[in-house]
Amino acid sequence: MSFDIQAATDRLMRFLAVEGVTGKEAAIGRELTAALQEGGVPADAIRLDDANTRIPVPTETGNLIVDLPGRGAMHNQPRIMFMTHMDTVPLCAGAKPKVAGRKIVNQAKTALGGDNRCGCGVLVTLAAELAKQKLDHPPITLLFCVREESGLWGARRVKTQDIRSPIMAFNYDGGSASNVTIGAVGADRWQVEIFGRASHAGSRRSAGSVRP
Amino acid sequence: MILALALADVKAGGWFGKVVKGKRQGTSNVGPVTGGDGRPAGDATNVVTDYVHVRGESRSHDAKFFKEITKAYKTAFEKAAKRVKNSEGKSGRVKFKAETDYYPFRMKESLPVVKRAAAAVSDIGGTPTIRAANGGLDANWMVRHGVPTVTFGAGQNEPHTTDEWINLDEYDRACALAVQLATTR
Structure with a gap:
């Protein structure tokens, strides 16, 4: 499919320039909202959910959810969803992105934030191209999750009625566009408290005499 | 000392890092070791450390297996606590808590x-x-x-x-x- 490659790169650079470490997604949420509107998405199709009120760690904002009604011959087909996450790891704070050939690199000694501003760029480019090229498509939900990097919380706490119950979803988070990831590990996190018996290292423990 | 014995036991049992038991595979890791709430574990060289807080994780594509890995850690800590006694013969104790972070999944290719x-x-x-x-x-x-x-x-x-x-x-x-x-x- 043809699309405006320069506009897509410009969008990615724009999102990389906005700091938005995990739990602090308000600014990148505003930037995404502005870029979506510039791409032709009406303001009333874009909103934030209240997932952050159900996340047990402080989170500035909810997930950003966009509803694109279906168009043309496919407007009645079942709804599908495209998703990504809009937070970065804390190591990305202060990144200075620069285009170098067919790469984007970082001029600061931080992580860059391609994880996951790349996904943000893909979803906004999709919305902009569907509008600009007036392409036929089924009803589409776009979901930009918060707090992926600190416990997958946005996706964990999103309500299916808020994303309008799509029949399938495509998530963007990784390296190669040819990788079709259909499974993932599960995990436990555990903690243990060990209670010993405080005593003078040279006395009761060894039953010896008390020395300083 | 309880921590050292427990982790040595976990390692000896093949439950640390990459874990392979028959056809089942997973991984585990031991993360921060602290005195809790950002404090160091232990106060001084001449005081026997009486409190240590340790965090870790277990992963697997098999929903039951990562819980088994976690259980191996729990058992090792409990055994180690009983083995370390002070001069009065009293042993330490442990409080172990685990929760599922996220569940594994594998979709059929025919979907x-x-x-x-x-x-x-x-x-x-x-x-x-x-x-x-x-x-x-x-x-x-x-x-x-x-x-x-x-x-x-x-x-x-x-x-x-x-x-x-x-x-x-x-x-x-x-x-x-x-x-x-x-x-x-």
Whole structure:
């Protein structure tokens, strides 16, 4: 499919320039909202959910959810969803992105934030191209999750009625566009408290005499 | 000392790092060892440390197996606590807590979402690689919510490091793929 490659790169650079470490997604949420509107998405199709009120760690904002009604011959087909996450790891704070050939690199000694501003760029480019090229498509939900990097919380706490119950979803988070990831590990996190018996290292423990 | 004995036991039993038991595989790691709330573990060299807080994780594609790995840690800590006694013969004790962070999933390749995903990769001139991830994804929760979800890359490389960079060719392909997926009849 043809699309405006320069506009897509410009969008990615724009999102990389906005700091938005995990739990602090308000600014990148505003930037995404502005870029979506510039791409032709009406303001009333874009909103934030209240997932952050159900996340047990402080989170500035909810997930950003966009509803694109279906168009043309496919407007009645079942709804599908495209998703990504809009937070970065804390190591990305202060990144200075620069285009170098067919790469984007970082001029600061931080992580860059391609994880996951790349996904943000893909979803906004999709919305902009569907509008600009007036392409036929089924009803589409776009979901930009918060707090992926600190416990997958946005996706964990999103309500299916808020994303309008799509029949399938495509998530963007990784390296190669040819990788079709259909499974993932599960995990436990555990903690243990060990209670010993405080005593003078040279006395009761060894039953010896008390020395300083 | 309880911590050292417990971890030695875990390692001897083959439960640390990459864990392989027959056909089942997983991983485990021991993370921060502290005195709790950001304090160091122990106060002075001449005081026997009476409190240590340790955090760790267990992962597997097998929903039962990562819980088994966690259980091996729990058992090792409990055994170690009983083995360390002070001069009065009193042993220490441990309080072990585990919770599931996210659940594993594996979708059938015959599912419409997987077929549509693989077909779209071919349509834009790529060769689809069907795979499973060794880390958690937002897709873990979407699948749990009843929405079958395939995950693609979009150009990120060496994430979470200061060497991170973006492959613009893959990013462009991910954009083309999204338009293809959205407009496939």
